[in-house]
Amino acid sequence: MTPVTPRVFVSHLSGVPVFDPNGDQVGRVRDLVAMLRVGGRPPRLLGMVVEVVSRRRIFLPMTRVTGVESGQVITTGVVNMRRFEQRPTERLVLGEFLDRRVRLVETDEEVTILDVAIQQLPARRDWEIDKYFVRKGRGGALRRKGETLTVEWSAVKGFSLEEHGQGAESLVATFERLRPADVANALHHLTPKRRAEVAAALDDDRLADVLEELPEDDQVEIIGKLQEERAADVLEAMDPDDAADLLSELPEEDKERLLTLMRPGDAADVRRLMSYEERTAGGLMTTEPVILRPDATVADALARVRQSDLSPALAAQVYVCRSPDETPTGKYLGTVHFQRLLRDPPFTLVSSLLDSDLVPLPPGTPLSVVTSYLAAYNLVSVPVVDESGSLLGAVTVDDVLDHLLPEDWRETDFQGREGVLRDR
The missing domain is CATH 3.10.580.10 (CBS-domain)
Structure with missing residues (x-):
């Protein structure tokens, strides 16, 4: 009788350390990469997106994963250090599957995906998406209403359609234990649409902390997609010097409109900082020391x-x-x-x-x-x-x-180390 391999839910893999056979840590799991297939076959899991020590994100094929157990991932030890780039046919499981609204095949009832289970095929290194943990009705993981159930992958439909208005509660829950810099790194690698959805789901203080760690282009993009009243609230929650740096990147009319919506005391601090040259003590300082x-x-x-x-x-x-x-x-x-x-x-x-x-x-x-x-x-x-x-x-x-540091330091590998390059 063929042994049944254990099932793993992907939310449990977020942030899990990845080790080589010698016990040395390679990095941490930040997402999983899947490919949808035709012909009634379940989505195939291609690999994992692993963030190595230098904050570079690399692709780890599932064929090089020898174990997923006890809160850790074990690899063969040979990894490709080339930066991960998502291909058009690939889907990020945490970034794009969680909180997606799909329908049950049998009843056509709408459900929201809260988690995804993966399983290794017997006697092989291939992995497939096995089941979905879903909640009936509209809403994500933070909603208390609605029945939850685990269904086969074939019991849902709707992955081939472009998702509009996708929630982000389940994905945000996987970020809960991450530092703001790590959440920022995760957001940077999402699509603009998904990035806006996750930003909308974060509370003001958390979003403020994350924005401070993002590149300027991402900051401007996210703040521009928030409602103006909320954007002002988030700017108030940021350190004044970081808020001043962000506002200085906006068009003059947008900057003044947001400053007007901010609390007068917070706006005054930011205006004062913006009055100094950028690369001076006045332009660099925070106005809130002890x-x-x-x-x-x-x-x-x-x-x-x-x-x-x-x-x-x-x-x-x-x-x-x-x-x-x-x-x-x-x-x-x-x-x-x-x-x-x-x-x-x-x-x-x-x-x-x-x-x-x-x-x-x-x-x-x-x-x-x-x-x-x-x-x-x-x-x-x-x-x-x-x-x-x-x-x-x-x-x-x-x-x-x-x-x-260089302007793109958040996206650059400063370790100077290159691993063995192998094609995916």
């Missing part, structure tokens, strides 16, 4: 830097200023580094711990000087102060890197 008054204690400072929404660079120091304590502040007094906060008692006033050697930069400081300053003093952030002594913001090392 600011404390001189009568604050170490305990107060530690409570502020513990906030989960702070980046590591911003949490590495606090800036002590006289009131008001929002940028532009009262007189800037100095900086207290995180390590110093850990060494002193909780009741100590931060004003007694100031780093008096750290000279702030004026907003017109060019990028080259900012870079040299951070490198010379081994800093991850530097304060920006105007002529009156008010703190305007802080330049962090990640913002400097964004402007030093």
Whole structure:
């Protein structure tokens, strides 16, 4: 009797590590590639899209997969490091199948695909789509209404038609545990139509985090497809410097319309940033560093830097200023580094711990000087102060890197390593 191979649901494969036979990690699964077939045959699984350490996405044929089990994928060890490019006859299972609305063959009832099961053919390395996990009625994975059931691949129809208004809840659910940069990378490799659908399904804060990690062209495309009120909400949720960079790429009338829809305080911060030259300290800075008054204690400072929404660079120091304590502040007094906060008692006033050697930069400081300053003093952030002594913001090392790297750095392999090239 032929043994039955185990069934795997593709949502469980998203982000799963891929190992070679020696136990070295090759990368992580980001999607699966299938091909629809005629003649009543189930869709064939061609391979996996694997993101390697250098963030390059490569194609891993299923013929080179020797095991899919226990939260990992094992390969033969010989992989093609050529960048994956989707062909016209190929379909991305996570990106294009999940949340797709199809119909049951028997009843013509509309269902939404929540997950897809794949199975390896006995005694072969070929894989096929085996079953679909679906929900009856309209709606995706976040809907509670409607019966769910698992059906054979042949029990549904509609994959040959162009899908309009496809949902994205199930695909978004597979992104839940990914970092914003990884979600951004996944979005970048989707079709523009699918990218817009996924962006619409993300909440404002999550979409803001993801937009900050996307190339400018993708940012402009996505923000342009959102309703204006929501686009303004997302811009408010972004870091002011990233929102300013995005708005500067838009036509003048669109930029002004969105700024008008934003909250006045948020819009004022963004307008102020846009008034500086792009490659200067003023154009690079964020207007939301951690600011404390001189009568604050170490305990107060530690409570502020513990906030989960702070980046590591911003949490590495606090800036002590006289009131008001929002940028532009009262007189800037100095900086207290995180390590110093850990060494002193909780009741100590931060004003007694100031780093008096750290000279702030004026907003017109060019990028080259900012870079040299951070490198010379081994800093991850530097304060920006105007002529009156008010703190305007802080330049962090990640913002400097964004402007030093090539424009296409998010899409480029910086490892300099090439694997064995083999045709698919």
